[in-house]
Amino acid sequence: GERRRLAASTGPGRTADGHGVELLLNIGSAADLGSGVDAEGVGLFRTEFLFLGRKDAPGFEEQVAAYEAVLRAVPGGKVVVRTLDAGTDKPLPFLGLPEEPNPALGVRGLRVGRLRQEVLDVQLDAVAEAARASGVRPWVMAPMVTTAGEAADFAARARARGITRVGAMIEVPAAALRADHLLRELDFLSIGTNDLSQYAFAADRQHGELADLLDPWQAGLLRLVAECARAGRAAGKPVGVCGEAAADPLLATVLTGLGVTSLSMSAPSLAPVRERLARTSLARCEANARIALDADDPAVARKAVAEETAAGH
Ligand code: PEP
Ligand code: MG
Numbered sequence: 001g002e003r004r005r006l007a008a009s010t011g012p013g014r015t016a017d018g019h020g021v022e023l024l025l026n027i028g029s030a031a032d033l034g035s036g037v038d039a040e041g042v043g044l045f046r047t048e049f050l051f052l053g054r055k056d057a058p059g060f061e062e063q064v065a066a067y068e069a070v071l072r073a074v075p076g077g078k079v080v081v082r083t084l085d086a087g088t089d090k091p092l093p094f095l096g097l098p099e100e101p102n103p104a105l106g107v108r109g110l111r112v113g114r115l116r117q118e119v120l121d122v123q124l125d126a127v128a129e130a131a132r133a134s135g136v137r138p139w140v141m142a143p144m145v146t147t148a149g150e151a152a153d154f155a156a157r158a159r160a161r162g163i164t165r166v167g168a169m170i171e172v173p174a175a176a177l178r179a180d181h182l183l184r185e186l187d188f189l190s191i192g193t194n195d196l197s198q199y200a201f202a203a204d205r206q207h208g209e210l211a212d213l214l215d216p217w218q219a220g221l222l223r224l225v226a227e228c229a230r231a232g233r234a235a236g237k238p239v240g241v242c243g244e245a246a247a248d249p250l251l252a253t254v255l256t257g258l259g260v261t262s263l264s265m266s267a268p269s270l271a272p273v274r275e276r277l278a279r280t281s282l283a284r285c286e287a288n289a290r291i292a293l294d295a296d297d298p299a300v301a302r303k304a305v306a307e308e309t310a311a312g313h
Helices: 002-008 060-073 109-134 148-159 173-177 179-185 193-200 219-235 249-258 267-278 282-294 298-311
Strands: 022-027 042-046 079-082 139-142 165-170 188-191 239-241 262-265
Touching (some): 139 148, 148 165, 249 282, 249 298
Parallel strands (some): 022 042, 165 188
């Protein structure tokens, strides 16, 4: 009835039968927090904004101020900070990276540390200082992590600075397939479905002609998500989704059914996702996940899940 609808339009994410799914916000800077946060926190704080279009790297103090502003602005203090995701496909002149013939497969994300480790180390120093100054303990994750060895190295650098909640984005299929091993090194995972699709389907994420391959309802992508969620459950650690897939209300029921523990999206998607979950039972979410994993065509999956969910059984 009306009361239930109103109750579901704000507040924490829950299925109709009360299974919690944390609903979080993707932001690029403190400005995106606007007049308030209608979410349980920030699930993806993209820190690139500080670095874009600059001749020199932002200094330690400037970074501390930017990170501290976000940590202080989020009620409850749940903020997942993503370390710099740059590379030859998102070029930053001051990094001085060599040109590459195949930038999406080159030095980007955490791999920048292979050539310019100090840039990532200064960033971790600044996040740690912002945490100390604000009294808020952030979650910190690296983009483009590919192996458990890389995860271990990143975790060691972060923990050495007193950062206690360390994770990785899952954007590379090899990392999804080894999610269990990554979680031996890490406290959480966050699946970036935009890049995970690009790399799983060998299709440039900006290539309009290949949109069908990049459809987040593709079962090949969902199987990788399922593998991560399974590893998270086994380890008792959170595994979220922060790519565009999380913003589709029906797909949110599928992701919930696969076992992900949080969904992070831009602000306009929060209410529709929250409302859809509030009207869908966990059993329906799990049945939707089976339908989507079984379908060979993403459009067929979407239609079948829509029909079954509307029927409400
Ligand atoms: C992703 O790849 O899904 C993601 C959330 O990161 P970005 O879109 O910033 O690459
Ligand atoms: Mg990405």
